[in-house]
Amino acid sequence: MELLLVGIGTGAPGHVTLEAVRALREAALVLVPRKGEGKEDLAHLRHAILRDAGAEAKVVEFDYPVRDPALPYQERVARWHDAIADRWIDAIARACDGAGAPDGPVALLVWGDPGLYDSTLRIARRLSPAPKVRVIPGVTALQALTSAHAIPFNSVNGAVQVTTGRRLRDHGWPEGASTVIVMLDGECSFQALDVPGLQIWWGAYLGMPEQILDHGPLPEAGPRIVARRAEARAAHGWIMDTYLLRVGDGF
Template sequence: MRELVLIGVGAGDPEWVTLAAVRAIQEIDVLFVVVKEREYDDLVEARRSIIERHRTRPLTMVELLDPPRPWQSVPDYPAAVAAWRAHRLESWGQAVAGHLGEGQSGGFLVWGDPSLYESTLAIVEQLVASASEEITYRVIPGVSSVLALAAAHRIPLNRQGRAVQISPARMLAGGMPEGVDDVVVMLDGKQAFASIDPAGLDIYWGAYLGTPEQLLVSGPLGDVAEEIIRVRADAAARLGWVFDTYLLRRRDREPARGG
């Protein structure tokens, strides 16, 4: 029997790799490395450092070239995502069949947590279901950017008796959802926070969380939105990439606290 292991390696700090993740890194026989379009050198180096830090035996590494991500410029978002995932499934299935032998374990290093806004788990589920030979899989959780954001700003994600919503930025077009006071926003490449009504809202923003480049801005949304746009643009120009997320919070009970 063959096994696939999805290993959450945290949002950036190498010390956020759990003992369970370290054990898995030490035990796998093959590492499947997803190389994304225009892969960022910093992320490649971070992945390499994790392996070198926690692995003493030689490891077979298989690169999986990710297909381009076209959905930011196509009208049918669900269809574009489905096509992209189908391409991934075919590529990964061929790699696993060709490089993972009977009785071996193959691993995927997943940034943050494999179960939160990460497509690796969905692809692996399909891969296992469609494989001609039996494959098992397991998931090792990691420190997500959501938890890293709250820790960096020293705030709880939830307030007593109230819910927290985690949402992609494209669902923020109409402003804060009705009946929700705290929203963590992911995948915001277009700074959606700057286009909604800022009245009564605080924002806790963070980029490169857990890394030496970590950036934090917090305060009333109307006061700091332009600052976040400027800081983000400067960082993108300097490093060539940005990973960021933020919490929007209604200010009806608690004032913003600096990060």
């Protein structure tokens, strides 16, 4: 079986590359996750991308499993990945009526890029027999964020570190970094930082009509971002956001 992992950007239909369109047209089957009540937009967007691409593949939806918060973090994630792989296998079997692999590639539409803080490649390694995996890169949240704010990704000759909210909370500002970009942060971990002159550039729903941006000195912009993030999540039922931290004006 060939498995296509297709990066679809961060919500803007224009993020879908011509290579991604060709891959979606090749697919015989597309798996679309349902991520729970209030998050239907994420499935609807994937269906819209398939329509715009002219894909004629059979589409099968599957429900995402829930992580067990009682488990230690690493075990919790590993078991969650195992459960997702099982859902993929079940969805493929349902699509084929028990007849084995589909007559052509199986595709998954991956938010952002399959290679950056996304677990789809790790989940694919759990399938047996191992599929042939082809990755189609997508626009990342990092690219979408810096483009939306019209700032460069790095300062001149400066080191960039991409990290998670969990690591920022646990370890603070990374040594030697002049720019830090934070992903997967549901707790606004920038609130724990005390770095003089630190500025923040934040964005949610990047590329979508609902896009929200804010930036400024962290002591001033931080409380605004916390409030706006909470309001947006309550309004939409979900949120995807990221932010960049840098000492200086962004350049």
